[in-house]
Amino acid sequence: MISEKMKVLVEGSSAIRAMFEEGKRLAKIHGEENVFDFSLGNPNVDPPDRIKASIFEILNSEHPNFIHGYMNNSGYEDVRTKIANHLNQKHNLNLSFNSIVMTCGAAGGLNIILKTLLNPGDEVIVFAPFFGEYRNYVSNYDGKLVVVDPDIETFEPNIEALKEKITSKTKVVIINSPNNPTGVVYSERAIKELTKTLSDKEKELGISIYLVSDEPYREIVYDGVEVPYVLKYYKNTFIGYSYSKSLSLPGERIGYIVANPEMDDFENIMSGLNVANRILGFVNAPSLFQRVIADCLDTEVDVNIYKRNRDLLYNHLVELGFTCVKPEGAFYLFPRTPIEDDVAFCQEAKKFNLLLVPGSSFGCPGHIRLAYCISYEKIRNSLPAFEKLAKATIIK
């Protein structure tokens, strides 16, 4: 009785559930401490103490009907103003609250952007490897997903391949940096090449191409790397932001969209985002947490915890002979699989109680994703299992 589209999705989700159940089955046999689950991108670092203090302060100082009430579908104006000012200071911009829409995390943000922009059949370009949910978000609005082949040497966006994919039907390009699943931070050079290509193609084809930069991992970066603020490089840019990772609040569903006020059709687009937030059923981003994050704009989780994990796991894998681009952000490694078939490799890994996600799930076979947002101790304990896996699969 479910819809035709949903039938396919439910079958797909059963596969993920099967993997999850397999993890539970292994834990039962071998003990939970001996199963090493690298499959979930669920932040394990504590939210900053400031979050709790901030909730208490807000509840003690403001009227409950204000804290928990309706506001404009785009969010509280004072919260949006604070975010605009924060971004202005950080990135030398000149935004007002009009450019900000509070959203149910970045996932909610991406959905309302696509709902606002896409006519059925419009093309949305993504760069492999890419977060698998983009496929569903685009399909929700009957868009057509167009995948650009990866540059597996660097995992920077493959600009030459992009040029071939842009057509008069191209409406949106999605990028994601720091990237899930590679952990790579796109360089300023890459962003410049990308945005120049888009501008050139806009002129050549007489169309507007909107760039959506999905940035839930913006604050999770290492080694002093800079994440270019894409809004400064290209007029038709949206930033999708989320506090799920920077403040470890994934369950609270709080984030925002920034739209470049110079973008084509800005007024209508902002009204569209407001309407889309309402009619998709979000109505507004959760109200208390809008006020909490406005109070915590200069707060972040302790990124060093993730960095220590990255260093331990990355160094060990490279020593074992794995080929892996060293990631400067997010909490993922995306090594090449020593055998071609990444799904078979994940099956092999399970024999050593290692739960990994095949790169095919991200449109990039021949690789695996390891989410290292788990305890340091767990990673250390998993190292012998990786050694066994390497011995079983790497042909020296």
Place this chain on the structure above:
Amino acid sequence: MISEKMKVLVEGSSAIRAMFEEGKRLAKIHGEENVFDFSLGNPNVDPPDRIKASIFEILNSEHPNFIHGYMNNSGYEDVRTKIANHLNQKHNLNLSFNSIVMTCGAAGGLNIILKTLLNPGDEVIVFAPFFGEYRNYVSNYDGKLVVVDPDIETFEPNIEALKEKITSKTKVVIINSPNNPTGVVYSERAIKELTKTLSDKEKELGISIYLVSDEPYREIVYDGVEVPYVLKYYKNTFIGYSYSKSLSLPGERIGYIVANPEMDDFENIMSGLNVANRILGFVNAPSLFQRVIADCLDTEVDVNIYKRNRDLLYNHLVELGFTCVKPEGAFYLFPRTPIEDDVAFCQEAKKFNLLLVPGSSFGCPGHIRLAYCISYEKIRNSLPAFEKLAKATIIK
């Protein structure tokens, strides 16, 4: 550059904004205390004190990564179990957590139900007058909205008219009781007639027709009236519930769906709701407030505040000669307009600083909606304005 569908919606939302701006303009001229805004369904009664106490308790007793973290897309299992048990006790049912999906309010709930069920062109039946957003929710999934004409004597669902509207393409019927905009609570007799009609038509046409009961106003009832629990009358029933009104938490976006475990294709539907919650970008209902409401299941706002408002306004309007079905729930009155054109009547009302919503917005012209979720004092002060409006429009 926005989509064709969104263009139409943005134009419509401009009309609503224009009305809102008009209210602000009137307040500037006449003073805010002299403008009587009955246009917004925004609860004005305080949330119970228990909400704040509960938030403090949860933050002080549970680990922050648990409180603010990801959980199953359908919600925390213990929260869903508590809700199931609460409903079992209250309505003599036998539900488990498997029947419950935590949602971003009732609006999020309705969207994920329709996303799960509708193929393009499937028909969704609503009873006029109806909450205008249903039109958008159905359109989101390319369903076709089919409107049943109202019974303006009682505002109970018009079952004879319904029979004419059911076809082999009917997939969903939405009801809303206590009703927005009429305030009417559907009687048990009406629910029995409705569900018998649906069962008969299912057999006759060899289809499944899902009944969605949208119940954000369930606890806002007066005079000891009973709201029948529709799940008990019909196998293929969903309840969409929200804490926006019962706990005055509309900004927090917290509610749930209950699905009758006996419904056709139950397993796939529950998987579908889980997937829809995820891919529409809700991911999950806000996590802290899932735990808060589980702690406040026996708590409600003070409904007497609304009742006092209803009595004052209803009695006054009837004395003035207005025809109005006496509502037993929600916080709306839906009187007939003395002149046929409800939009013109609302324009006339504005001359006396009264802001009302025309019935046409709810698919029922010749009426107006008054939201009395404002202060008692404000209503008392508005009474002379209604008197002038009556004199200007009621032909004795």
